[in-house]
Amino acid sequence: MKLAVLRETAQGETRVAAIPETAKKFAALGARVAVEAGAGAAASVPDGDFAAAGAEVGSRAEVLHDADLILCVSGPEPDSLAGARAGALLIGALDPFRRADAVRGYAAAGLQALAMEWMPRITRAQSMDILSSQSNLAGYKAVIDAAAAYGRAFPMMMTAAGTVSPARVFVMGVGVAGLQAIATARRLGAQVSATDVRSATREQIQSLGAKPIFVEGVAGIEGEGQGGYAGETSDEYRRAQAELVSSHLSKQDIVITTALIPGKPAPRLISDAQLATMRPGSVVVDLAADAGGNVEGTVCGERAQRHGVTILGALNLARSLPADASALFARNLYNFLSAFWDKDSGGAVLPADDEIVRAITLTRDGQVVAERLASA
Numbered sequence: 449m450k451l452a453v454l455r456e457t458a459q460g461e462t463r464v465a466a467i468p469e470t471a472k473k474f475a476a477l478g479a480r481v482a483v484e485a486g487a488g489a490a491a492s493v494p495d496g497d498f499a500a501a502g503a504e505v506g507s508r509a510e511v512l513h514d515a516d517l518i519l520c521v522s523g524p525e526p527d528s529l530a531g532a533r534a535g536a537l538l539i540g541a542l543d544p545f546r547r548a549d550a551v552r553g554y555a556a557a558g559l560q561a562l563a564m565e566w567m568p569r570i571t572r573a574q575s576m577d578i579l580s581s582q583s584n585l586a587g588y589k590a591v592i593d594a595a596a597a598y599g600r601a602f603p604m605m606m607t608a609a610g611t612v613s614p615a616r617v618f619v620m621g622v623g624v625a626g627l628q629a630i631a632t633a634r635r636l637g638a639q640v641s642a643t644d645v646r647s648a649t650r651e652q653i654q655s656l657g658a659k660p661i662f663v664e665g666v667a668g669i670e671g672e673g674q675g676g677y678a679g680e681t682s683d684e685y686r687r688a689q690a691e692l693v694s695s696h697l698s699k700q701d702i703v704i705t706t707a708l709i710p711g712k713p714a715p716r717l718i719s720d721a722q723l724a725t726m727r728p729g730s731v732v733v734d735l736a737a738d739a740g741g742n743v744e745g746t747v748c749g750e751r752a753q754r755h756g757v758t759i760l761g762a763l764n765l766a767r768s769l770p771a772d773a774s775a776l777f778a779r780n781l782y783n784f785l786s787a788f789w790d791k792d793s794g795g796a797v798l799p800a801d802d803e804i805v806r807a808i809t810l811t812r813d814g815q816v817v818a819e820r821l822a823s824a
């Protein structure tokens with residue numbers, strides 16, 4: 449069983465799909481690990497560290513030749529996989545909704561493509577979940593970036609020259625990223641409040657020492673929501689939420705928005721008129737920028753200014769922590785493959801009827817088989 453680790457070629461990608469620790473663990477399972485030269489450079493992992501972990505380091509053609517498993521972070525262009533053998537598994541964050549042509553290309557090349565971002569939210573798959581591991585880092589980095597862009601301090605400081613007030617941070621959307629944003633802002637000494645549409649998050653917010661801001665008297669989404677995801681809320685709820693946000697926003701210094709609805713554009717949570725009520729110098733970080741943005745005026749991947757408020761249109765913040773993001777991503781891949789490792793055949797065996805395999809398989813035997821793509 450040969451496992452290939454690709455050097456990423458997608459614009460802005462800094463991560464790598466294996467680290468020496470996981471390369472060593474795959475080797476311990478009996479795999480021959482081949483890493484494309486320079487694969488870890490942007491994540492501060494020199495080729496020599498992979499070699500010391502027992503991996504072969506070579507060109508793209510060399511690592512692809514005869515590979516059974518091909519690991520990547522962002523999905524490569526199908527043309528760049530020429531030389532891969534039909535039947536090999538291609539595993540990574542393949543972004544299938546936005547890269548339907550590439551998915552068809554993988555099928556045409558006979559590759560079995562697996563999209564790690566479609567991992568089901570079940571207990572067994574928690575350690576394989578790239579969305580959680582990367583969102584966690586993004587939630588942390590959003591607060592760090594906000595602090596860097598904010599012209600004031602986060603903690604309260606009592607000095608001989610007077611008192612510096614603590615920053616007021618409001619987190620909108622309390623999933624994995626939001627919870628980490630709350631924890632990080634609290635560690636920096638801010639006064640933190642947070643809101644979500646899923647009622648189960650109220651206790652989670654309180655347990656982190658932040659204040660829950662919730663619409664009262666109008667039903668949002670009960671409990672955790674379907675599979676932990678929010679669906680769309682009623683018009684009545686959205687109106688009540690907008691009113692609540694308006695009265696709260698004008699008193700906030702930093703806002704981190706993370707609200708996403710799977711398969712839909714991100715919900716609009718902050719309008720231009722609401723931004724205008726915020727104090728000049730305030731900072732908004734929109735973690736949903738890539739999905740259309742929670743904030744009016746967000747420019748994806750850029751820094752914008754509206755009414756004296758800085759809006760950071762955050763794009764894949766995990767990429768700005770490449771070493772940690774790679775380590776967590778690589779362990780997610782290892783946890784997935786090792787759970788399906790068959791000692792006798794010395795490789796991963798993926799039963800087509802397994803809940804996890806079914807959820808993430810995009811292509812098999814030359815066909816696109818993912819139902820979610822057929823209905824998209």
Ligand code: NAD
Binds near residue numbers: 577580583
């Ligand atoms: P997400 O990225 O899909 O969405 C971010 C947050 O935005 C969610 O909390 C959502 O409820 C919220 N949101 C949506 N619309 C909103 C609106 N209009 N206003 C305010 N908030 C809004 O969520 P996520 O970070 O992936 O996680 C959601 C849940 O799933 C969490 O409870 C998490 O613990 C759970 N989860 C479980 C597993 C597992 O069991 N394997 C894996 C990942 C996540």
